[in-house]
Amino acid sequence: MPAFLVAWGSGQNALLTYLMIPFIKILGLNVLSVRLPMAILGCISLVIMYLLLNKISNKKIATIGLTFFAICPWHIMKSRWGLESNLFPDLILIFTYLLVKGLEDKNKILYYLSFAIAGITAYAYGTSYYFLPVFIIPLLIMLVKKQKITIKQAIISIAIVGLVSLPIILYVIVNTLNLNQINLPFVTIPKLEVNRYKELTAIFSSDFFTSSMSNFIESMKILITQTDGLPWNSIYPFGTIYIFSTVFTIIGLINSFRNEKMIEIKYDFIFNIWFIVSIILTFICEPNINRLNIIMIPIIYYTIIGIYLVVNNKKKVALGIVILYVISFGLFMYKYLNENCDEYGTFESDLEEVIQYVDGIQNKEIYITNKIKSSYMYTLFYTQFDTREFVETVEYENKYVEFREVNSFGKYHFQEIKDIETEERIYVIRKEDREKYDLEYYKITEFEKYIVIE
Numbered sequence: 001m002p003a004f005l006v007a008w009g010s011g012q013n014a015l016l017t018y019l020m021i022p023f024i025k026i027l028g029l030n031v032l033s034v035r036l037p038m039a040i041l042g043c044i045s046l047v048i049m050y051l052l053l054n055k056i057s058n059k060k061i062a063t064i065g066l067t068f069f070a071i072c073p074w075h076i077m078k079s080r081w082g083l084e085s086n087l088f089p090d091l092i093l094i095f096t097y098l099l100v101k102g103l104e105d106k107n108k109i110l111y112y113l114s115f116a117i118a119g120i121t122a123y124a125y126g127t128s129y130y131f132l133p134v135f136i137i138p139l140l141i142m143l144v145k146k147q148k149i150t151i152k153q154a155i156i157s158i159a160i161v162g163l164v165s166l167p168i169i170l171y172v173i174v175n176t177l178n179l180n181q182i183n184l185p186f187v188t189i190p191k192l193e194v195n196r197y198k199e200l201t202a203i204f205s206s207d208f209f210t211s212s213m214s215n216f217i218e219s220m221k222i223l224i225t226q227t228d229g230l231p232w233n234s235i236y237p238f239g240t241i242y243i244f245s246t247v248f249t250i251i252g253l254i255n256s257f258r259n260e261k262m263i264e265i266k267y268d269f270i271f272n273i274w275f276i277v278s279i280i281l282t283f284i285c286e287p288n289i290n291r292l293n294i295i296m297i298p299i300i301y302y303t304i305i306g307i308y309l310v311v312n313n314k315k316k317v318a319l320g321i322v323i324l325y326v327i328s329f330g331l332f333m334y335k336y337l338n339e340n341c342d343e344y345g346t347f348e349s350d351l352e353e354v355i356q357y358v359d360g361i362q363n364k365e366i367y368i369t370n371k372i373k374s375s376y377m378y379t380l381f382y383t384q385f386d387t388r389e390f391v392e393t394v395e396y397e398n399k400y401v402e403f404r405e406v407n408s409f410g411k412y413h414f415q416e417i418k419d420i421e422t423e424e425r426i427y428v429i430r431k432e433d434r435e436k437y438d439l440e441y442y443k444i445t446e447f448e449k450y451i452v453i454e
Contacts, residue, residue, distance in 0.1 A: 002188045003123070003167035009193040009396075009404045011175075015123035016084035029384050035082040042079025045090040046070055052097040053304070055104060056266040060312070065304040071329040074233075074240035074289070074296055077336070081232060085125035085290055089297045091117060092135075092274070100267050103148050111149075115157045119164025129172060130284055131294055135277045136161060142269055194402050212283040219282035219292060223299070231339065232347070233289035238332045240289060240296065241303055244324070248306030249299055255309060256302060262309055274298045348372055350448045355382040357445065358426050358452055367413045368428040376406035376414050385410060420453060427453040 005012040019037040027033040049069045054062035069075055078086040095117045102111030118136060121128045140154040149157075162169070167187050174182060175195040182189035222228045224246070226239025234240050241249070255262050256272055278295035285291050311318035355378060358366050368375050380390065394409040406414060417427055420437050429437070429451050443454040 001186065002190050004171045004190055004192075006190055006192060008402070009399060010195070010402045011190070011192045013084045013123060013125055015120065016082070016087055018123075019087075029381070035080065038082050038086060039079050041087065041090050042075060045075075045079075045093055048090075048094050048097045052093070052100060055097070055100055056268070057263075061265075061304065061308050064308050064311075065301075068304055068307065068325070069300060071325060071332075072241055072300060073235065073238050073332050073336070075300075076333075077233065077235075078290070078293065083290060085127075086293055088121055088125035088128060089293050091121045091124055092294065093297050095121070096270055096274075100270070103143075104266075111153075112156070112160055115160040116164050119161040122165035122168040125293075127281060127285060127291065127294060129168070131277060131281055132161065132165070134280060135273060138273050138277075139270060142273065193400050193404070215285060215287055216283045219287040222287055222289060222292065223295070228288040230288055235332065235336055235339065238328065238335070241300060242325070242328050242332075244328075245303050245307075248310065249303045250306065251309055252302030252305030252307075255305055263305070265305070271298045271301045275302075348375070348378060350450060351375075351378045352382050354428060354447050354450045354452065355379055357447075358428060359383045361426055361454070364424055364426050365411050365413060366426050366428070367415065367417055369417050369430060369433070370415050371430055371433070374405070376409065376412070379412050379414075380409075422454055429453065 002014060005014045005017060016037060020034055023033040023036050027036075046066060046069055050062045050066040053065040095114050098110050098114035098117060102108065102114055115136075118132060122132060136158065140149070140157055143149045144151055144154050167189060170182060170189045173179065174189050174191055179191065181191040226241065226243055226246075227234040227236060237243060253275075256265075256268050275295065275298035278292075278298060281294065282292065307321065311321055351372070359382075368379065372378070379385070390409050395407045397405045397407050408414065417429055417437075420427060420439070420442065422442055431446070431449055431451055434451055437453075439453060445452040445454070
């Protein structure tokens, strides 16, 4: 039970993988079982957003919030993509709801449970290591100041977060200080070959100011333009929240921070602290939309408030805005569902049939072209290769890099294919590379984008 997975040698956040286990147990290892936990959490977060807004404001804002959240491009795309770090914003949203409900209902169990959820987020994404302390401490100070909780409750809350996230704290210490792996009866704190989270030490480097300003400027560009150039994060021209929604975001943001508010919302300071801490985080992390995912919920919150302020008691304006969003949502879904995933660069299609076909061939070595990015991952997935055999047989191109590539494991080899010799070998190449080889005397099995040579 590693607190952090060893994946690629530089690690991967573990929480989503653990959430997948019951689905894989029931449905088997397939695309559905891997992506379903994130999709379910995305649906749950819609309900949580409605309940939270209804708790802190009114049913009208809650309804607007639920509707906008349900058609928000960022939320739809991140809920359908099984990226482990995208658990983070939804979990903080759940934390916020349980906190508010616990305080409003004077329910200490819900209140303290919320901080247990906050501690669990440390297993969802590495940015939580910086976000949690800078978010939780000012939040507790504000709650004490507003006499919502006592100092004793605040100390207990910090202790709960610390206790739940202790294995991750130990993981950061072990890998930052280059200590030995810790093996406990109930959890392992792994020592990785490469520490991906260099920001902890980079803070003290000589070029930190330059890099942090660069990160901040690039983050602002991404948030304003709603794109990072990565089509799995944002589809042109819709952006993360629809480009025109920025107007509503600014209106909601101004209302939330001004002294004389156009609408009073209980606990809006939580979203303000959340937003400010997320802005601070932009200085530390090299930005793209999924790395900035924690700022998206406050942005969506401000957008919802802005929409409410514009449409409240203005039926004609409300109707126009509804029509605008319905049309935008329809166009977005049409383009999103008809996108060619091969254009996404990071992902490959049409490999399942190919790999399952060659896996059924006995007593031959399989050579797969290295023009397929990280093809070993697809091979492991589609063949459901035994993990222990992989660990025993794997050969890496370089074991001590951030994302190590696999040269071979078992009967599978991943390399540039120069010559064809099929006596004891099977080859998988891309169709567009067919002309490079003399294949006249070989058995050729064609798939949509690949060729198997026997």
